[in-house]
Amino acid sequence: MKKNRLYLRYKLLFAFFLASAFTLCAHAQTGSIKIKGKVKDAKGIALPGVSIKIKGTQGGAQTSLEGDFVLTAPGNATLVFTFVGFTTQEVPVNNRTVINVVLTDNNQALSEVVVIGYGAQRKADVTSAVTTVKSTDFVTGPVSDAAGLLKGKVAGLTVSTPSGDPNAQSQIMLRGNNSLYGNLGLLYIIDGVPGDLLTVAPEDIAEISVLKDGSSAAIYGVRGSNGVIIITTKHATGSAINQVDYNGNETYSQISKKPDLLTGDDYRRQIAAGTRDPNYDLGSNTNWIKAMSNSFPVSHIHGLTFRGGNDQTNYLASLNYRYNQGIFLKSDHQQITGRVDINHIMLDGKLKFNLGLLQTNFNDHPFNTYDYEQQLKMNPTAPVRMPDGSFYQEPNNFEYQNPVSDIYNTDQPQTSFNSKYNATITYLPVVGLRLSAIGSYTKHGYLNRYFANFDNISTIRDKQNGVADISQGQSVDRYLNLSAEYSKSIGDHRLTLLGGYEYQDNNTFTTQMDNHNFPTDLFGYNDIFTGAALKLGNANMASSQSLTNLISYIGRLTYNYKEKYLLLASLRIDGASQFYGAAHPFGKFPAVQAGWRITKESFMEDQKIFDDLKLRVGYGITGNPPRKSFLAVGLLDYGNSVLYNGQFIQTLSPSQNANPGLRWEEKHETDLGLDYSMFKGLITGTIDAYKRKVTDLLYNFAVPSPPNLYPYTFANAGTMENKGLEVVININAIKKRDFQWTTSFNFSTNSNKLISLSNDIYQTTSDFFTTGNTGDPITTSTNIVRVGRNIGDFYGFKVTGVSSDGKWIYQEPDGTTKPYDQFNHNFNDKQVLGNGIPKYYAGWNNTLHYKDWDFGVTMRGAFGFQILNSLRMNYENTSVTNYNRLKSSEDKVFGTAVLNKTVPLEFNSYYIENGDYWKIDNINLGYTWRKLKSKFVHNPRIYISTVNTFTITKYKGLDPEVDRFGDVNGDSQGLSPGVESRDTYPTVRTFTIGLSASF
Template identity: 40%
Template sequence: MKNYHLKNLSKKRIFSMMMISALCTAYPSSSFADVSEVQITMQTVALKGQVVTESGEPVIGASVMLKGTSNGTITDLDGNFILNGTSKGTLVISFIGYITQEIPMNGKTSLKVVLKEDTKTLDEVVVIGYGTQRKEELTSSVMSVKAENFVQVTTPDAAGLIKGKVAGLSVINPDANPLSTSEIVLRGSTTLKSGTSPLILIDGVPGELNSVSPNDIEQIDVLKDGSAAAIYGTRGTNGVILITTKTSKGEMKPTIEVNSYVSFQKIAKKLPMMSADQYLEKVKEGYTGAADYGSKTDWLDEIMQTPFNQTYSINLRGGSKNTNYIASFDYASNEGLVKRSKVETIFPRLNVTHRMFDNRLKIDAGLSGYQQSYGIPYNTNVYQSALIYNPTEPIKDENGKWTEVARDLYYNPLALLNETQGKNDATNLRMHATVTVTPIEGLDIKWLLSREVYNKFSGYYETKNHRSTTIQNKNGYASRETHKNQADMTEFTIQYNKAFKGGHSLNALAGYSWNKNNNQEAFMDNYNFPTDDYSYNNMAAGTALKDGKATEKTYQEEYKLVGYFGRINYNYQGKYYLSASIRHEGSSKFGADHKWGTFPAVSIGWNLKEESFLKNVNFLSFLKLRAGYGITGTIPGNPYLSLNTLDLGGYGYYGGQWTTLLRASSNPNPDLRWEKKKETNIGLDFAFFNDRISGSIDWYNRDTDDLIWDYTVSVPPYVKNTITANAGSIRNRGLEVSLNFIPVKTKSFTWDTGINFSTNTNELVSLSNGKYSSNGYTDLGDTYAPIQQKTHRVQEGMAIGNFWGYKSIDIDENGHWIIEGADGKPKPIAEQQADDKKVLGNGLPDWYLNWNNTFRYKQFDLSITMRGAFGFQILNMPEMNYAAPVSLGLGNVMEKAFDNVYGKRPLAADQELQYVSYYVQDGDYWKIDNLTIGYTPVIKENKWIKGVRVYGSISNLATITKYSGIDPEVNVTGLTPGVDNMYRYPSARTFSIGVNLNF
C-alpha cells in the first residue's frame, strides 16, 4: 500500500490520498481487497488494465466505469484495475486533474490507459493549514499563486514573486539596498506592540521570506482570513504564507534545470540638490551659511556605482518507483547602488523521499538554507551626507587627508565608505524529516521534526583616518558581534479521509505541535589600538576596555509554544461545505494565570452552481458563497514581559564596602495574556463563460481585543512606573476584489489579464480598560535633529497612521510660516503651542489597485505588471530638511530651497526648520512595476536539451505620481507609516537578461 507526503508529490497524488476512500465507498463491489487479492475466477474476469499518467506514473483511485451502468471499479495503488462482467460497451476512465477518456471495450481482455493532465483543474489545488484542498471546496479566503504566474523580477525574497498578485497583501520594497527584504502587511495593522508580518511556512516548517531561493519555489498560498489561519493559533493573526518548494514526482528520469540571469541597476530618481555652480551663485549672493572651499565635487556621483548582479541556479531531480530526490544550488551576487555594498548568497538544498512496505511507510528528509556574506553594512549616513556635503569642498585637503568638519550629522561620505573595514557572515541551516505511516487506506499518521539554526558573525573596524579618530580621538575603533538562533519543532498529526454513501465526504485532522526558540547574542567593542593592522581581530589590543570605557555584553532568551489542534472538513454532494477547527495553545511568554488560550474557527460554503435552478445556466461556470469566523492570537516579541526581571544598578554600603545593587527592572504581570483577533469574512467566488471571466469578492471585519501596551502605574505599590498589560482594541475593515479575464484566446495568441482591488480602514477603538488607563493617545516617530519632534499620534477613536503636527496655511511678508491655531485662526509659527497640533494626513493607503497582463503569441510572451496605492500621505523629510534657505548653514540644499512658497516668496533665511503640513504630501502613485519579454524556441527532439527560454525584463520601469520625493513607495508597517526617511537608501531601476534551460 502506498503513501505520499503532500509536499513532495504531484497534484494527482494529492487527490489520490484525499479521495481514494471515497471511491472505495462509491464502489463497494470493487474494494481494494477485490483488486489486490483478486479472489475472482478467470471465467468472470472481463478486463484487466492499468491507468497511468503521460510520464508513466500510476494513477491511484481513478474511476473505471462501464458507461450507462453501475458496473465500475477504481484503480489500486499501482494503477491496476479488474472489471468484471460483460466485455462489451464503452469504458469511461476519469480522475480529478485529468481529462476523462471513453474507450470502446470491443472484447478486449487487457488495456493500458494513459490519462492526460487537465491543467485547468490542477491549478485549482491550493495548500491550506496541514493539508490541501481543491479551490472549489474552500470555505475561507485563500489565494494561491503558481510558479508560472510569478512576477518575473529580480527579487531579494519570495514576496517579490507575488507582488500585486494577492488582493489585500501589500508588498513593499522601499529601497534598492541589497540587504533589504520586502515589507509585507496583510489586511492592515492589528496590533500596537507586536509584529505585523504574516507567519511564513516553507514546506510546513517556519522560516523567513529570504530562507529559500525564489528560484526553488513551486507555489505560494496566502491564508488571509481568521477562519483559514486559526489552525495556527497565535502565529496566524497576521495571516499565513505557505511556500511550497519544487519536488520530483514518481518515476522520473534525471532532469537538470538551469536558470541564470544577469542584471544592472540605475538610480531611479535623484533628489535635485544644488550643483557646485548653483551653490557658488548663492555664495556670490551672500546667503548666510554658504561658503566656497575652492572645489567642485558631485558627492552623490562619487559614492554611486552601476551595480552588476548575477544569479545562477541549477536543479537536479529524478526518481524511481520508491525513491525521489531533488538537489539544487543557487548562487547570487548582488551589488548595490552605493559603493562597497555587495552581497553574495548561496542556497543549497537536498530533499529525498523514500517509500517502503508497499507504501505504507514514507520517509521524507531534507537539508536547505543559505550562506550570506558581505563587507560593511550600509551606513545610513553615507547617502544623507552625499546629499548635503558642501559641493565646493575637496574630497581631500592639500595634505591628502579627508576633509572633515567637527559637526554631528555632517560627514565626508567617502571617508565613511573608505575608512571602515568589515565582514559579515550569516549561515542558515534548515533540517527536517517526516515519517508518514498509512496503516489503512485514507488514514495518515505523520511525525515531523525540524531544526533551524542561524549563526551570524560581524566584525567592524574604523581606521585611524576615520572621523572617529580625526574628530573624536578614538585612535582606531573595533567591534565584534555574534548571534545564534535555534528553532526546534516537532509536530504529530493524524488525518483521515472518508467518503460515504449519499454524497457525504469527511476529512478529519488532529495534531500536536511543540516549538522552542533559543536566541543568543554577544557584543564587544574597544578602541585606542596601536595599529590598524589588527582590524577587529585582536580586540584585547585596545586600551579602552581596560579603562572601563568600552562595552562588553551578552544576552540569551528562550521561549516555548505548545499547541493541540483539530479540524473537520465536510462536503455534501459538492454543494454544501463546512470547515471547523480549534487550537488550544500555550506560550511561556505569558503570565502565570494566562499561559493557555483557545482559538476556534468555523466557515461554510454553498456551491450555488450545483443547485437545480442554476445547473443549466450555461454562461455560469461556477458560483459559490462562503462565510467564516475565526479567532487568532498575538505573541509579543519579548519573552519576559510577564516576569519580574532584575538588573544591576546603583550602590549600597554593605560589610564595610560599597557594593553594586541587584534591583527590579520591571513589574511582573501574571495576568498578561493573548491579544485576540476576531475576524468575520464573507466571500463570493464566481466564473463565467467557461472560466473566461472569474474572480472573487471578500468583505472582512477584524476586531483585536486585549491589546498589549505599556501603561503608567503608581510607585508604590509597583516598583516601576510602567507595566506591560492588556487593554484596548483595534478594528480593521476592508473589501477585496479579484477579477481574471481571458479577453482573447486563439491558436496563436492569448491575452490573460487580472485586476485586484483592496481597501482597508482601521480605528483604535480603545486604549484602556477598567484596570489600566491612559490619556487616550500616545505620540510616536521622530523627525530627528535639528527639528526633533514626534511625527504621528495614536489616539482613541482615530485611525492608525495619522501624522500629527502644525498645519501651515501661509507665510507672512517676511517669509515665516503661518499656522492654524487650536481655535482655527491663523497665527505665526513663533507663537506655536502644543495644542495647536492637528491631524495632517495618514500614511496608510486607503486602497490598492493591481493590474497584471500576460500576452502569448506563438513562441513569444510578454508580461506587464502594474500597481498603485491611493488615498494616503507621505512626510517628505528630505524636502523638510533640505528645501529651506536656513539649511545652507548645515550644508548643501535642494534647488527648490529658494522657490516661492504658497506662490508668494521663498522662506526667510532665518526661518528655522519646522515640521508643518506643507511637507506632508499626497503619495498616490501608479507604477509600471515590471515588463518581461520572453522567447521559447521550438526544440527538435534530441538527447540533450528539452527546452530553452530566453527573456529580458525591466523592473520599476516608471512611476506616475505627484509626490516630489525620490519614490512614493515608503514604509507602511508599524505605527508610524508613510515617512520618507532622509537616511533612506535610494531606489533603483533594474534591467535583466536571463535564460532557462531544461536537460
C-alpha cells in the same frame, strides 16, 4: 575551524550534485519502436508542452508547438499523457507507430489542489479566503526575498521595498495593523515547517499560498494572527526523467530618482549674490552621490537543479548563487544556497519518506545610511581627494564629513548561515487513514564585524585610534508535528477528521564586544583585545540568552454534502513560554467555515452564465503574544552603586511590575466571500468582505508607584477594529492556438481604528499617545494614535501660506489664522494633517503568449494617503547655510516668497504631500526555442525584464512607496507610517537579461 566546516559541507554537497550529473544517461529499451503522433483538445486545437512518459521508466517526450511528438518505446509499453488543466490519460502502445490523443478538460480551476493549514483541499471545497500564486505568475527579475515575488499579485497583501539596499528585506503586511505592542510579523510555513524568508531561495519556490482570513489562520493559533504564508518549494516527483535545469541572469541597477541638490556652481552663484559665505568655495564641483556610487553596478544569479529517480525513489537537488551589487561603494549581498529533497516509497505506496536538507550562507557588506546623509550635506565645492591623493577632510567640522573617505576607512563585513534539516514520514495503514510525522532542526548563526581605522574622521575627532566592534549569535529551532487524518465517503457525505500535536522551541545566544585606542590599525577587528580602552574600563561587553517554546494541540473537521454544502470547524490550543508567570498561559482558538455551491442547486441547472458560484462565510479567533517574554513576572535590573562599609556595592532596582493576569491579544474575524467562475472559465474571481476586532490589546500603562514597584505595567485593555473589502477579477481574454492573453485585476481597501485604550482596572491619562520622530535637528513626534481615530494620522502644525517676508502663516485647530510671530508653537496648536496608510490598493497583471514569445506586465498602485517628505523638510530651508540643501529651497513657498532664513526647520503641513501612485513595476519579454532539435538541450528561453520601471505620481520625493511600518521606541509597529526618511538608501530600477534551459 568554522570556515573549514563550511568548506567541507559545500564539498559534500558539490560531490552529490556531481554524482547526480554523471547518472544522466539514456534509458535503452529492447524491442522498441519509433512512435509519432499529435495531441489535441476536444475542440481540435493542438496542445503544446504535453508531457508524455513511458510508464514505469524514465523515458519520455514533450509535444511541440503544433502538438506533435516523437519517441521510442517498447511495443508493449503504456504512454502516460499529462497536461495542466486536462485529465491524465494512459494509452497502451500495442505495437502502434502512430498514436493520436485527445485530452479532455478536467475543469482544472475547480479540481486543482489548494494548500491550506496542515493539508490541502480541492479549490471547489475551499471555504476560506486563500490565494495561491504559482511560479509562472511570480514577479520576474531580481527580488530581495520570497515576498518580493508577490508584489501586486494578492489582494489585501502589501509588499514593499522602500530601500534599494541589497541587504534590505521586504516589508509585508496583510489586511492592516492589528496591534500596538504585540507581534506584527506574518507566519511563514515552508514545506510544512515554520521558518522565515531567509531559509528559502526564491528560485526554489514552486508556489505560495496566502491564508488571509481568521478562520483559515486559526489553525495556527497564536502565530497566525497577522496572516499565514505557506511556501511550497520544488520537489522530486515520481518516475522523474534525469534532468538538469539551469536558470541565470545578469542585472544592471540604477537609482530610480536622485535628490536635486545645489551644485558647486550654485554655491558660487550664491556667494556672488552675497547669500553664502565666500569661505565655502573650495574650488571643486563634486557630485557626491556619484562619487560614492559604483560606476556600473551589476548583479547576477545562477541556479542549477538536478532531478531524477523512479517510481520508488526520486530526488531533486539545487544549487543557487546570487550576488547583488549595491548602487553605493562597498555595499553588496552574496548568497549561496544548496538544497536536497529525497523521496522514497515502500510497502506498495503505504509508507513514504521525505528528507530535506538546506544550507544557505550569506556574505554581506551593509551600507551605512550615515554616509548617505553626509553626501546630502557635503559641500559640493569640496574635492573627494587632495592633490597628494589623500581624502579631503575637515576634522573641526561636525556638520558633515567626506562620505567616500568614511566608506573606504570603515570595514563592516557580515556573515551568516542557515542550516535546515527536516524529515517527513507518512503511513497509510488502512484506506482513508493517514498518519504523519514531521521533524525539523534549523540552526542560524551570524558574525558581524566593524572597524573604523586611524584615518576615519570620527576616530580622529574623538581621538580614539580606531574603533572595533564584534557581535555574534546563534539560534536553534526544533520542531515536531504528529498528526492523524481520516477521510470517509458514504453516499453523498464526505467527512475528514484531523488531529495533531505540535512542539517548537528556540534557543538563542548572542554576544557583543567593542574596544578602541589600538596600537595599530593593521589588524582591525581581528585583534580586538589590544585596544587600550579595555584596560581603562571603557570597552563594552555583553551577552544574552533566550529560551522559548510552544506546545499545541490541533483538531479539524471538514464535511461535504453532495458537493453542495461545505463545512469546516477547527480548534487549536496553544501554550507559550512568553506567558511564564501568567495565570492562564494557554489559549483556545476556534474557527468555523461554511460554503454553499449555489450552481449545484437545481434552480441553477439551466443557466449558462456561471460555471461555479460559491458563497462562503468564516469566523475565527487567533491570538497574538507580546514581542517580549516574561512580561507577566516582576523583573529587577542593575541600579546605581552605593558606598557600604568602604566599598561600592552594585544595587538592583525594579524594572517591571508583575502582572499574572497578562493574556493573549485576541483577534476575532468574520469573513464573507464569494467565488465565481463564468462562461466556462472565461472570467473567474473572488470577492471578500471582512471585519476584525482585536481585543485585549497590550499597552504599557502608567501606574502609581507605590503601591507598585515600577511606574509602568504591561496589561491587556485596548480594542482595535479593522475592516475591508477585496475584489479579484481574472479574465482569459484570448485563448487561441497561437495567441493567449490573460489579465487579472485586484483591488483592496482597509480601515483601521483604535476603539479603546482602557478598562475598569487600567486607565490611560489621555485618550491618545504620539509616535514617530523626525530625527535631528527638529526632534518631534510625527504621528498620533487616538481613540476613535484611524492608525497612521500625522499630527503637527498646519500652515496655509507665508507672509510677504517669507514667514509661515498658521491655521489654529479652531480655523483661525495667525502669523508666525503670534503663533504659540505648543502641542495644543497641533492638528491632524493627513494619514500615512493608503485607503486603496490595486494591482493589474497581464500575460500574453504569441507562439514562442511571452510578454508580461505587472502594475500596482496605492491611493488615498499622504507622505511626510523628510528630505524637503530638512533640506528645503534657506536657514540651512552651513551645509548643502535642495535647489527647491530657492523656490517661492505657496508661490508667495522664498522662506525667510530666520525661520528654523519645522515639521508642518507644507511637507505633507499626496502620496498616490501607480507603478508600472515589472515588465518581461521572453522567447522559448520549443522547436530546437537537440538531444541535449531542451526548451531554452532567453528573457529580458525590468523592475520598478516607471512611477506615475505627483509626489515630489524620491519614491512614494515609503516605509509602511513606522517606528515605536526602535520597534517597527506600523504606528507612524508614511514617512520618507531623509537618509534611506534610495530605491533602484533594474534591467535584467536571463537564460534558462533543460539538459
